[in-house]
Amino acid sequence: MEQKDVVGFLQGDDWRRPFDAAALAAGRKLARARRVGEVRAQALDSGDLELTGVVTASDGSVYCPELVCWEEHGGVRLDAQCACGGGRCPHVVALIEYLAKDPAARLGRALGGTPHIGRVIGGKHLKLEEVPAGDTPDSGAGQSPLFLLQVEKRPSGDRLAWLPAYYARAQAVYGGHRVDLDPSGVLTPVGTGAGVIRRDRAAETEALQALYALNLLPGAQEPPQGIRRHAPPPVPG
Numbered sequence: 001m002e003q004k005d006v007v008g009f010l011q012g013d014d015w016r017r018p019f020d021a022a023a024l025a026a027g028r029k030l031a032r033a034r035r036v037g038e039v040r041a042q043a044l045d046s047g048d049l050e051l052t053g054v055v056t057a058s059d060g061s062v063y064c065p066e067l068v069c070w071e072e073h074g075g076v077r078l079d080a081q082c083a084c085g086g087g088r089c090p091h092v093v094a095l096i097e098y099l100a101k102d103p104a105a106r107l108g109r110a111l112g113g114t115p116h117i118g119r120v121i122g123g124k125h126l127k128l129e130e131v132p133a134g135d136t137p138d139s140g141a142g143q144s145p146l147f148l149l150q151v152e153k154r155p156s157g158d159r160l161a162w163l164p165a166y167y168a169r170a171q172a173v174y175g176g177h178r179v180d181l182d183p184s185g186v187l188t189p190v191g192t193g194a195g196v197i198r199r200d201r202a203a204e205t206e207a208l209q210a211l212y213a214l215n216l217l218p219g220a221q222e223p224p225q226g227i228r229r230h231a232p233p234p235v236p237g
Contacts, residue, residue: 001047001071003107009069009076010103015096018078019088027093030055034202036098037210041110047071051110053095054213062213063091144200145172147181147207170211172204181208 009015016024030036037054044050048070055063065082080087099106148171154163170181174197177190181204190197 001049001069001076003111005071005076006049006069007103007107009078010096010100010107014075015078015100019093023088023090023093026090028097030057030090030094031097031101033058034206035209036094037206037213039095039098039106039110041107043111051095051099053098054210055091055094056209056213057091065089065092065095067092067095144203145174147171148173148178149211168216170207170216172199172207174199181211183208 019027035056035058037056039051039053041049041051048068051067051069052064055065057063063083065080065087068079070077080092082089082091084091099110148169150169150171152167152169154165154167171178172181174190177197179188179190179199187199187201187204189199
């Protein structure tokens, strides 16, 4: 089965038929609220396509619905299952709705495509895009961020012994300016020499949910409360 066949299937309405109105409405709401996190796809030896995703329900519960697509009688067929107890649930709908919004690009990424691979230099560092001349944001501007997960090795010495051997820093990047992701939801605007950039709450919330699904806790690099006198690890320049 070819990828274009699955793309065409997602763009149509046939996939909606097995779901009742309540599941379709609830799943659409989850997808629009950016509750769908990491999505992965795998081509099986049988020629079928298996997709999994991370969906965070409104109560904070996390589900990982699974889809299997295969070709039958000239068309694409779909089967699904979810840990909530069924394969016709809102979590499955949310995953499909997410893919259907931009099926070619999102399915390509799920299969391992890297549309931004040109930003990786030597497999080590991410080259951040600067704001082009004439496009510097003002106090009323807003823009979608890039996200950077930077893995660091604990510096030597006893001063930072409370850190694990390796730790990660999760940041949102607005026009070349980095800010740490903050689970508290307090999004201080990014100040620049030419104005203020308003942060994208929905995009940062989606990034946080993806980190939670991977069992990562943003802000864990900060010193524990009992040793606040110690400085946090240095931020690379």
